[in-house]
Amino acid sequence: MVAIKGQFRAHIQVDPALELGLISGVGRGGQPSTGTRRANRPPTTSLTRRRTINTPPTVAELPHPIALELGGNWRPQPARHGVQELDHAATFIHLDGRQLHLSERFDDPGHLHIRGAFHTTDYPFRRGERDTVRVAMRGDPADIAARIAADLIPVHRDVHERVKEHNRAQAEMRRDVEEAARDLSARLPGARTRIDGTTALVYMDLEPGEVRIGLDGDTVSLVLNDAPGSSPTPSYSR
Structure with missing residues (x-):
C-alpha cells in the first residue's frame, strides 16, 4: 500500500488477457457491449416461468388459432367497448355475413361460450335456435373448432337464413303499410x-x-x- 495525500490506493495486478476480456465483454453500466440496452426487468426464474405457464389465456388470444382450424371463410375480430379492445370477448365473421360471438362469463371463468349472433330482429326464435357451445379455454384449438363446426354452425346457418328472410319480409311490409297510410291520409x-x-x-x-x-x-x-x-x-x- 502507498499513501498519497492522506488517501490509500490499492495496486491490484490483473492478468492482461482477463482485463481484455472484461473490457470487450461488458459495456458501460454493466450492459452488453453490443450497444443494445435491455429493459430493466427482474430475471426470469423457474417460479416466474411456472406462473406464466399457469396463467389462463384470455378470450382475445383464442380466435386466431381457432379460426385457422375452422377454415379460411371465418375472420376473427376483436370485441370493442368504444375504442377499447376487450380481453373477455371476440367475434368470428363469415364471408357471407354470419357472426359467432365468443365470451368468457364472469360467473364461469376459464370457459369459452360461443353462440350465433344475429342482426336486430323480431323473429320468433324457437328452442334450440340460439344454443351456446361451452368449452374449456385451455382446450386444443382443433378440438374447439370441431365442436363449433359440429354443434353450432349447421343450426346457426339455417336460422341465420330464416332471420334474413323474416327481416326482408318485415321491411317490405313496413314499406307497404307506410305507403297505404300516406295514401289514405292524402284522400x-x-x-x-x-x-x-x-x-x-x-x-x-x-x-x-x-x-x-x-x-x-x-x-x-x-x-x-x-x-x-x-x-x-x-x-x-x-
Whole structure:
C-alpha cells in the first residue's frame, strides 16, 4: 500500500488477457457491449416461468388459432367497448355475413361460450335456435373448432337464413303499410297519420266524433267514435 495525500490506493495486478476480456465483454453500466440496452426487468426464474405457464389465456388470444382450424371463410375480430379492445370477448365473421360471438362469463371463468349472433330482429326464435357451445379455454384449438363446426354452425346457418328472410319480409311490409297510410291520409281532408313499423294509424276528427283507420301488416281496421247519428262502431278486419 502507498499513501498519497492522506488517501490509500490499492495496486491490484490483473492478468492482461482477463482485463481484455472484461473490457470487450461488458459495456458501460454493466450492459452488453453490443450497444443494445435491455429493459430493466427482474430475471426470469423457474417460479416466474411456472406462473406464466399457469396463467389462463384470455378470450382475445383464442380466435386466431381457432379460426385457422375452422377454415379460411371465418375472420376473427376483436370485441370493442368504444375504442377499447376487450380481453373477455371476440367475434368470428363469415364471408357471407354470419357472426359467432365468443365470451368468457364472469360467473364461469376459464370457459369459452360461443353462440350465433344475429342482426336486430323480431323473429320468433324457437328452442334450440340460439344454443351456446361451452368449452374449456385451455382446450386444443382443433378440438374447439370441431365442436363449433359440429354443434353450432349447421343450426346457426339455417336460422341465420330464416332471420334474413323474416327481416326482408318485415321491411317490405313496413314499406307497404307506410305507403297505404300516406295514401289514405292524402284522400281524407284533415287526416293525420302515425306510423310505427308495420302498423299505422290514420285518424280524422268529424265534429263531433272521430274516425280511426288502423293498418297492421295486411290487416285494416276501422273505428268510428261518436260519429253523427251513430253509436260507436267496433273495429273490424279484412
